[in-house]
Amino acid sequence: MIGPGIKRGTAELAVLSVLEEGPLHGYELARRIEQQTKGALRFTLAALYPMLYRMEQRGWIRGAWEISESGRRKRCYRLTPTGKKKLSPLRKEWSELFSALRRLTKVSHA
Amino acid sequence: MRDWEAIVEQHLSGLALEPAERSEMIAELAGHLAETCEGLRKQGMTEEEAVRLTLLQVEDWQKLSRLIQTTRTKENAMTNRVKQLWLPSLVTLVLSMGLLALIQIFGPKPWLFGWNGRSRWPFVAPALMVYVPWLLSLPLIGGMGAYLSNRAGGSRRAVLSSVVFPVLPYLAFFVLALPVVVILNDHIAHNIMPRALFVGLFAWVLAPGAALLGGGWPAQFLLSRLLVSRRIVGG
Secondary structure, three states, X not given: OOOHHHHHHHHHHHHHHHHHOXXXXXXXXXXXXXXXXXXXXXXXXXXXXXXXXXXXXXXXXXXXXXXXXXOOEEEEEEEOHHHHHHHHHHHHHHHHHHHHHHHHHHHHHO | OOOHXXXXXXXXXXXXXXXXXXXXXXXXXXXXXXXXXXXXXXXXOOHHHHHHHHHOOOOOHHHHHHHHHHHHHHHHHHHHXXXXXXXXXXXXXXXXXXXXXXXXXXXXXXXXXXXXXXXXXXXXXXXXEEOHHHHHHHHHHHHHHHHHHHHOOXXXXXXXXXXXXXXXXXXXXXXXXXXXXXXXXXXXXXXXXXXXXXXXXXXXXXXXXXXXXXXXXXXXXXXXXXXXXXXXXXX
């Protein structure tokens, strides 16, 4: 199980990566992240929305009300051009960090 | 069927946001809870159990309210400060300095004023150098700064700070840097310093500041009157 500190750091990357595939509303976004990470990353409402609002304020994502197939009003989030630009360096940073950790743990086990 | 909106509304009663923003947020969070509950029901849980687990999505409503509030106000404050103060200030500074540089290179010669006393030279230091075209253009730049800050919803203080921003580096120089230079440098004649300070302050701070305010102040006054009348018309 991944600890809360790492989760906080990866949360923005997770949201941006999932939204890159297409617009989603909050509930579906949380579900998709949970499915794709096989339950390693789970967002409760309390964790998800403050982060979404923060990312929206920064201009990385944009929320807009839409009517779903079931006729329900839902706020769908989509990636903005700024968010797309942000995603690439974030991916690189995390990839470098994980590679470094992988190397480090190999050394430790040797 | 639970009224999730009422539940969220009740728990987030302390959330101080604009009414429209608040109700949208409540609708969104309630929608999330409703879908979570439906999802759990589809997994075969009883209504009671599904509701209990759904409510576990938020362990501490006060913390959530505080987090949302902080997110909104902090980010807004940051964005607003940039839009209302720093951006207009930067525009007035760049325009003012750019124009001064152009006038110094391509424009007419500056007007020179000074004291000749008993000297045989026409002027002795400190001489007052006035770039008239620059001074004449400053009210327009001040007005532009006031417009940009006012349009972003800046307070009167933010608007006026943006207007006079170009003279602040000069003010800092004359008030802080110049006395330090005089103290440290023995080669500068100390007897002319009070006069030089006054001349410098007048030429680079007071006169341009007044010119900037000459455009910025009326612009601020007119724009705020316009805003008030719009509010009255809009109810």
